[in-house]
Amino acid sequence: MxxxxxxxxxxxxxxxxxxxxxxxxxxxxxxxxxxxxxxxxxxxxxxxxxxxxxxxxxxxxxxxxxxxxxxxxxxxxxxxxxxxxxxxxxxxxxxxxxxxxxxxxxxxxxxxxxxxxxxxxxxxxxxxxxxQFGVKDGILPKTLPLATLPDNENHKIDVSSQALFGRHCAIVGTTGGGKSWTVAKLIEQVVAQNGKAILIDATGEYETLKSNEIEYYKFNEISQEGIYFNYKKLRETDLFALFRPSQQSQLPKLQEAMKSLRLIEIINNKNTPLDITDSLIKNEAFTTSREHGYTTLKKKDTTENFKYISACKNNTSVYSNHCTFEMTALAAQILSECVYDNGSPDNPARNNCQSLISRILLTTNDRSFLNVFDFKNELDLLCKNEFESIFENFLKGKSNVLILSVSNVSTENKLREILVNSIGRYLLEKALSEAFKAASKKSLLLFLDEAHLFLNKKVKDEYSIEVELDAFDRIAKECRKFGLFLVISTQMPRDIPRGVLSQMGTFIVHRLINQQDREAIEFACSDANKSALSFLPILSSGEAMLTGVDFPMPMILKITEPNVKPDSNTPSVF
Ligand SMILES: Nc1ncnc2c1ncn2[C@@H]1O[C@H](COP(=O)(O)OP(=O)(O)OP(=O)(O)O)[C@@H](O)[C@H]1O
Ligand SMILES: [Mg+2]
CATH class of the missing domain: 2.40.30 (Elongation Factor Tu (Ef-tu); domain 3)
Structure with missing residues (x-):
């Protein structure tokens, strides 16, 4: 040559x-x-x-x-x-x-x-x-037949998989640029290479990909394909995001109520007391009342309060941020927290908490929230698919890709964001506990399509405390060494926090017209100099600029069409 x-x-x-x-x-x-x-x-x-x-x-x-x-x-x-x-x-x-x-x-x-x-x-x-890009020390990496030269479809280009995914990857471009097709193509390669990936599908367009190797589940659906996220896997902050307590009067009562409910769980779970302190708690039996199908803890008077305090001291796990308690009891428990030391009702506090209580009642009884988080522990009768068990089986099993559709989940009250963030955090914690790292285990690719819907989100209204939904930011910053790699796809790079963008090692940039978006990309990949970026507005569908730390120069390629296409067509107007 x-x-x-x-x-x-x-x-x-x-x-x-x-x-x-x-x-x-x-x-x-x-x-x-x-x-x-x-x-x-x-x-x-x-x-x-x-x-x-x-x-x-x-x-x-x-x-x-x-x-x-x-x-x-x-x-x-x-x-x-x-x-x-x-x-x-x-x-x-x-x-x-x-x-x-x-x-x-x-x-x-x-x-x-x-x-x-x-x-x-x-x-x-x-x-x-x-x-040859991405080839290190002469060791030939696994390459993926991903693309062709833009003006010669017969000339295939293989891209090193390590260079592509090894440092998180971002797929950006205006709408219609071809991001979803590129994601489908990458998913196809994950299957071909027998890897493992999770895809969070915001619009339901990837349902067409369902196959023997690709499992597909939908949130907020009661059927064979339905899946739910057990609220016990949530964290305290998720509840703050769901119930939006105010800083001064409501937050302390909410925290207190969760503490009491955790104590009830602990007491109920201690069947055989082991030592003196345990039996103390068991015997000191708090005044609990079981009404309407749930148990609350009553604080009656000063001595009862002392018992409560010492029980909490002996069981510090009441201070954990887990939500393994009876959710239906939460609203009533908050009321029980609004008492004076002598046990008489504290009416001003009750008034202050009224709006919080009604929000909790509304949320925990709303069908779409119930279908997603199973607040009433009733879904396993109707739909066997609990997220954690599905995920564990997926890790152990033969299938390569797990697609979770959140398209049915309403965006009202940030339900969808909170759900996706919880999934992200679950995977983050798994990764940090080295679930994807050990030699016998496979790394996991986490695909997030339409990432601008989920990144950089905060829950806050006029009165409530601010809760940041930052699981994916943390994955981008912490998880590379733990074998959890992020692949985000977005039409609005400017909506992605800069901290996250700068963690992205590889960019697949489809057509990009907006000036601010181009600047965001320019900021994130220093080696893609201005003149390379100036070609971005004239790329056609499916063409993309591939750039990244492991590629010596940005290159424009045509991504090969996936065999099974996502259903992303815009419906016709008339
Ligand atoms: N690699 C490709 N080769 C040929 N045509 C493509 C390719 N990728 C995309 N297209 C064309 O562009 C259209 C839009 O692609 P796609 O749905 O992937 O865009 P998108 O960037 O995900 O848009 P949105 O932001 O609206 O989700 C497709 O229906 C297809 O006709
Ligand atoms: Mg798309």
Whole structure:
């Protein structure tokens, strides 16, 4: 493979500066279509070229072609066909490669000499350079047949899977750019490589992917395919997000109530007391009342309160942030907390908590909340699929991908955000406990489509405390070393917190028109310089710029269509 074939010669380097290289085309004919060469047009803006240096060659991209000022006025078609025009071009040098090994070098430590010859880069050579990206120390990584060259569909490009996913990956682009198809293509590759991935489907468009290797479950649906998230896996802060207590008067009562309910659970679970303190609690039997199917703890008088305090001291797990208690009792328990030390009702406190109590009652009785979190412990009769057990089986089992659809979950009161955040946090905790790391275990890829709906979200209203839903931010920052890799897809990079964006090692950037979005990407990937980004608005569906820490230069590719397409068509208007 000779990158410098005379049939593709187009011109000479005439000026070199660190920012820009200029090329002189000795004849306008060299810009014309050359059917004997393999690439159709010889030189047009956007094409890759190679420059022959001594010892090493350079790969560049034509960013501009222009006619000299004085020749412009004389331009006619027939004259242009002949020799008489002398266009010049600007070239951006992308990388240098070894002339003998024909391999890309790390970093650009030199520039081409003036008067060096410039050739059009052949697809074969370009392809061979791109496929080597991400190859470390000569060890061939697993590569994924993911894409082709944009103007040559026959020329396949394999991308190293480690370079692609190894440091979290972001897929961005305006709507219709092809993100969902790219996600489907990547999922296809996860199956082909026998990996493990979870996909959170916000719109239900991935239902078409269901197969033997790909399990599909829907939240807020009572059927074979339905799945729910047991509220006992929630954390205190999730309840704050759901019930939005006010800082001053409601939050302390809510916390107190959760503590009491946890104490009830502890007492109920201690069947055989082991030591003195345990039996003390058991025998000191708090005044509990069981009404309407749930148990609350009554604080009657001062001595009862002392018992309560000492019981809490002996059972510090009442201070945990878990929600393993009877949720239906929570509203009533808050009322029981609104008492004075002597046990008489504290009416001002009750009044203050009224709005909180009604929010709790509304939420824990609302059908969509019940179907998602199973507050009444009733769903296992109707739908056997509890998230944790499904997930554990998925990890152990043969299937490669678990798709969780949240499209039926209402966004009212941030239910959907809270749910997705809880799933994220569950996976985060799993990862931190090294569930995906050990040699015998597989890493897990976590795909989050429409990530702008879930990242950077806070729950706050006029009076309530602010709760940040930050599980995915934390996954981005903490989980790479633990074998949990994030793949986010979004049409609005500007809505993703910068901290998260800068954790992304790889970007697949589809067409991107909005200036702010382009700036967000520019901020996140320093090596994708301005001129590479300037091609983003003119990419067509399915074309994308692939850039990242493990790729020496940004490259524009056409992502191959997935075999099974997601159902993402916009319905027709009429
Ligand atoms: N790799 C591809 N090759 C050919 N056509 C593609 C490709 N990817 C996407 N398309 C076309 O673009 C359309 C939109 O793609 P897709 O649904 O993936 O966009 P999207 O970026 O996910 O949009 P949205 O932000 O609205 O979800 C597809 O219906 C398909 O016709
Ligand atoms: Mg989409």
């Amino acid at each position: 000779d990158p410098y074939s005379e049939s593709r010669f187009i011109g000479f380097v005439t000026m070199v500066s660190p920012l820009q290289t200029r090329v002189h085309f000795p004849s306008s004919i060299l810009l014309k279509k050359f059917f004997n060469a393999d690439d159709g047009y010889h030189a047009i803006t956007g094409k890759y070229i190679v420059i022959e240096g001594t010892g090493c060659g350079f790969l560049g991209k034509i960013t501009e072609i222009a006619l000299p000022e004085k020749e412009r006025l004389e331009l006619t078609e027939s004259k242009f066909e002949k020799d008489v025009f002398h266009p010049t071009g600007k070239v951006e040098i992308l990388l240098c490669f070894d002339n003998y090994k024909l391999k890309a070098k790390k970093g650009l430590d030199q520039l081409p000499p003036v008067s060096a010859k410039v050739y059009l880069c052949s697809d074969t050579f370009l392809g061979s350079l791109l496929t």
